[in-house]
Every structure is written in structure tokens, then in C-alpha cells.
Amino acid sequence: MTFSQFSIEKAVSDELFAKKIQLKIDQKTKPQGSLGALERLALRIALAQGSEHPKLTHPHILIFAADHGITQEGVSAYPKEVTAQMVLNFTHGNAAINVFSRQNGLALRVIDAGVDADFSGIDAITSAKIGFGTKNFLYEDAMTEHEMQQAIQHGSRIIAEIHEEGSNVVGFGEMGIGNTTSAAAIMHLITQKPLEYCVGAGTGLLALQIQQKRAVIAQAIANARERHRTDHFSPSEIVRIVGGFEIAMMCGAMLEAASHRMMLLIDGFIASSALLLAAAEFPQIVQYCVFAHESDENGHATMLRYLGGEPLLRLGMRLGEGTGAALAYPLVQAAVNFLNEMATFDSANVSTQVLP
Amino acid sequence: MTFSQFSIEKAVSDELFAKKIQLKIDQKTKPQGSLGALERLALRIALAQGSEHPKLTHPHILIFAADHGITQEGVSAYPKEVTAQMVLNFTHGNAAINVFSRQNGLALRVIDAGVDADFSGIDAITSAKIGFGTKNFLYEDAMTEHEMQQAIQHGSRIIAEIHEEGSNVVGFGEMGIGNTTSAAAIMHLITQKPLEYCVGAGTGLLALQIQQKRAVIAQAIANARERHRTDHFSPSEIVRIVGGFEIAMMCGAMLEAASHRMMLLIDGFIASSALLLAAAEFPQIVQYCVFAHESDENGHATMLRYLGGEPLLRLGMRLGEGTGAALAYPLVQAAVNFLNEMATFDSANVSTQVLP
Secondary structure (H helix, E strand, O other): OOHHHOOOOOOOOOHHHHHHHHHHHHOEOOOOOOOOHHHHHHHHHHHHHOOOOOOOOOOEEEEEEEOOHHHHHOOOOOOOHHHHHHHHHHHHOOOHHHHHHHHHOOEEEEEEEEOOOOOOOOOOEEEOOOOOOOOOOOOOOOOOHHHHHHHHHHHHHHHHHHHHOOOOEEEEEEEOOOHHHHHHHHHHHHHOOOHHHHOOOOOOOOHHHHHHHHHHHHHHHHHHHHHHOOOOOOHHHHHHHHOOHHHHHHHHHHHHHHHOOOEEEEOOHHHHHHHHHHHHHOHHHHHHEEEOEOOOOOOHHHHHHHHOOOOOEOOOOOOOOOHHHHHHHHHHHHHHHHHHHOOEOOOOOOOOOOOO | OOHHHOOOOOOOOOHHHHHHHHHHHHOEOOOOOOOOHHHHHHHHHHHHHOOOOOOOOOOEEEEEEEOOHHHHHOOOOOOOHHHHHHHHHHHOOOOHHHHHHHHHOOEEEEEEEEOOOOOOOOOOEEEOOOOOOOOOOOOOOOOOHHHHHHHHHHHHHHHHHHHHOOOOEEEEEEEOOOHHHHHHHHHHHHHOOOHHHHOOOOOOOOHHHHHHHHHHHHHHHHHHHHHHOOOOOOHHHHHHHHOOHHHHHHHHHHHHHHHOOOEEEEOOHHHHHHHHHHHHHOHHHHHHEEEOEOOOOOOHHHHHHHHOOOOOEOOOOOOOOOHHHHHHHHHHHHHHHHHHHOOEOOOOOOOOOOOO
């Protein structure tokens, strides 16, 4: 399955409808604009759903997990075994994302997109394994065209399933030692920002190691350009050459979700890199997105600006797993709830503004 | 009851205990520091409660409502009748704070601290009425010494009640047309910041009206200094001369809450002005505070810096009612939950960092 097989409508762009929603927001018993970002969020969700009475149903967090050949270059503070170990930690309910999903009523699904471990027989893990980790993209393409298409297809299928079960809002999380390296390379290739803006500490590199990571990415891209005899790659080529299985699968999942007009909760640096790819083909996908938080990972703030996204939380977090999405969810729910439940000045017999 | 009758312990300042909590945080299965502000919050709550296993029980939002004589000077965009009308709106469950408290499982109590309306017979309103609004503080003291002491006493009593019922965390909200004028005057007198830094749009004044509001406050303070033949006022004098019944009552409530080592969720500009007063007498009260959000009201960011408070949310809100506290509560709960529920690297058999 390829990017071009998706079809994503624009969120309602009917100005009259947008004005109607804004009027509804302004008639609530509060000074106009006084709920700040929540008012903009309520409008966005109403437009995405094309409804004056938007609803959030069966919210999910999906964690896409995979391993990365690029870890051979010493680009991560943690050993690659941690990917598989954390996937098991998720199934035991003891990681940060379990705690936050449980607290906020989000169903959690852990997806093996391509971890270098055998999870067969573990029911709590959704198998969508494309392979046992990508190739080292310093020297060769991270995955084949077939693998990339399979990843998109699996992402699409998983969303179709939860949509079928009645979910209309999904948070995108990931686990994959080494995946900030892929995400930084994607960011550089899509946004054309210098690598210094794109590469960060990941799970905890120091300055010299970040320089080394940057050098690895620069060399990998130079090698890929030589190998493919081109300076320009399409989004699907980018994810195939420098991406990860979990990133490609997230792309497919995001595109499928937007095609159903679901709301997409975008977590941090890696989830946003998948969105960069999807939005490069379908800019209208951003209308279905809620930007959960601004990660502390270098590059994420720039990414958000590039996407025109306004993050709900700025807590200096950089954990991944979808934790930002899970923590931001009550604010998303609050935006919908105030729109549906608050009284108007009229209905509550509250006097309106006299000044100015 | 006066400020000096309270007794507030310092939160645990035992360095060994603090290190123990930090170690517990660092052993969780996540890169060190990767939960950002939530990690600092977890530490703060553990120290406030003196416990490695902090708990949040029976969370409450209290809304203290009162009217203000200063509204005679045209300092608000809304007519003063809105205070009483909104109090009734709260009792019907249809205001923003009702929606957010319901959603996040917070018990809501609406307190008549001095609204210019008769609510007798309405069970949903806790009566603590000091009077039918304060005097116009442009010309005379907002309240008498006796009224101020009564307000402190009622605030103290209400917290003692909910503490008795098992609550250990309380958000402070308010409703009172005109009360940003009192809060700005308090801020100016406590922090010594120029009035330009302290006075804002409140419910929606334009630039010229804000100038007028500033002039009213400047004149009121000049008048008070002349009337009392002094340039310096103590915190209890400040709240008596330029404060409101709801602000004085919040002061008493905050002092009582900290004396029980409860966690205080500080909402926006007006709640923070009450805290400024309390902290001027008992600086250690800040150790029990969680700063829910940075309000869009001019002055609040400066106030937070003065108090050394790190706000959890920055959503450009300026509604009051305790809405910031109610919206931030899930993050507070998340800080406690990750500390109590997450696995350690050891318990989950996850490898630790290899670099640097």
C-alpha cells in the first residue's frame, strides 16, 4: 500500500459553519476568548467532525515499536535490547504510558512493527512485524519498497480495526532505540532545516555524542544521494531510506485515521516526523491533528512551527511512548465538554458585557 | 482570626529524604529527567507529604465568591450583577468549572464569601457571607478589621471541614466582578512592581480602560496612604484596605490547608494574589503549592516568577473560577501515579544507559 492510495477530505472549510461554531463558543458563560487554546481546540474538533456537537469515543493510544540498524553507529545512550524489554514492560502494565493511559481512560495497544525479538504467543502484543529491525541506513536503505508498503498497510489495517470498534480519537506513540536518528534525518529531508536544528540528545546523549550522531546522519544522507543518484527524495522514499518500521507504520495509521475523520493526537519528535511525511503528501491531514505537547528533544519545537501546530503541553518531557498524547487527552476532552455542556449567557440568565 | 494564628511546618527539607525520592524517580523505566516538570512535581508532593508513597485524596475545588465596591469606578467589562448570576450558574452545574470538575473527578464547593445577593435557602451554596460586597476602596478601606478576621476564620473553617472529610488536595477558585482590581493592587503593594506590570484587562477591558483602572488603583493607594498616614502596610492591612472578602477568605483557607500539609492548587491571578499575601507571612507555604497555570491576565507571569512557581499549563486562559486548577489536576495525579506505579529498570529487567 502506498501513500497515494489514501483519500483525505478537508475538514469543513465552510465559513458559515465555522462562524456558527465560533458563535456557540462565544455565547458560553465566560469572557470571550478566556478559555484560550481550548477554544481553538474545540473549533478544530468541531470542524474536523463537521459537527456542532463533537464527540470523542473509545480513545486509544497505539505504541508502534521497532528496532533500528543505525544503532550500530552508537547513536543512542541505551542498548538496542531496551526496545524489546520495554515492549514487555508495556505488556505488564508498568511503563509510564500504561500509568497515564490507565489514569485517563485510554485503551492501549502495543504493536510489534519490527522489533528484533520474537514475541509470538504474547497476546498483549499486536503482531505487525515487518522484520527484525531495519538495516543500518548509514550504508544501505533502511528497508525495501515491499517492506515499506507492508508497514503502511499494517498501520492502515490497525486503524481500520479500532475505527470499526467505534474509536474516533487516537494517540500515536512509539518505542524504538535509535529512532530519534531516523526522525532527525526525516525532518532534515522534509523541512530542509540544517541538521543542527534537527538532531538532539534522544534518550540522553552529551554534546560530543550529538555531534557524532549528526555526522552519521549527514554521511548517511550523502551516501543515499550517491547510491540513488539524486538529491531529491519523495516522502515514501525518505521513510524507506532513513525511516523505521514503526515510523512507516505510523504514517499509514495516520493517513487511515484522517481518512475516517478521526482526531489524531500527535505525541513528540518521532510521531511528528511520521506526520511530516504524511503531511508532505496530504497537507490537509494537519486539520485532524491535536498537537499534544512540545517535546524537550531538540528539533521538536521547529517541527511544530513547520507543521503550524500549537502544542497543548510544554512540560519539558522527552519520553515518547505516546506519554504526551496520554497526558494531554483530558484537555482535549475538556475542549469538547465545555462546548457541549456549558450554559450560554441566555440560558443561564447571565448579563453580558457592558464595556467597552 | 489573624494570619499569625496559623502554624505552617516546612515541607521535609531533610536532604537524605529528598535524595531518596529523587533516586526513586530516576530508577523508573524512562531516561532520567524525561518526564520533565512532572518529575519535579512528584518530588514536591512527596516532600510536602513527607512520604515516598504520596497520595491525593478527595480532591476539591472551592470557589469563593464576593462583590466589590470598586466596581462603581467602571473597572470591569461586566456589570457586578454577574457575580450573583454566575454563582447560581455554578449551582446549576453549567459553568466551565462545573464541566471541568465533573470531568476530572473534583468535588466542587461554592462559597458565598460576600456576594451582593441573598442566597439563603440554597443548599448548594456554602454560606460564609461577610457582607453584601466590600466598600469602594478608592475612598475607604474595603472592609473592617472585624470583617477581615471573620473572612480568615471562615476560610480556615471550610478547609478544616474538607480536611476532616479526608481531602488532602484543594484547588482555589473565585468569582467576583471587579476582583482583578483588588488583586492588582495587592500585587503592587506586596511585590513593589510598578502598576503597569500589575494591571490587566480582567474580563475584557481595552487599552484605554486598563489605563483608567490603573489610575483608579494608583489614586486608591495614595488615598489609603494618606488616610492611614503610612507608606507601608502589612499583608493583613493590605487585604483589609484593597482586598475582597473572597481574597481574604482564600488567604485563611490557604493558610489552614498548608497547616495540614494539604496540597494547594493555585489557579490564576486572583488566587495567586491571595497566596502572595499568605506567603508574605509564611514563605514556606509555597512548598505546598502546585501552580496550575499561567493566566493570560497581565501580571500573572510576573507574580509566578515572584513566587518561584512553575506553572503546569500555559493555555492563554483567563477565566478564573478555579478552571486552571481543575484542568491541571490530571497532571498532578499523573505525577503521583508515575511515582507509585511505574516499574524500575531492575524490577522490569530493562537495561540501563550505556552512554555516556
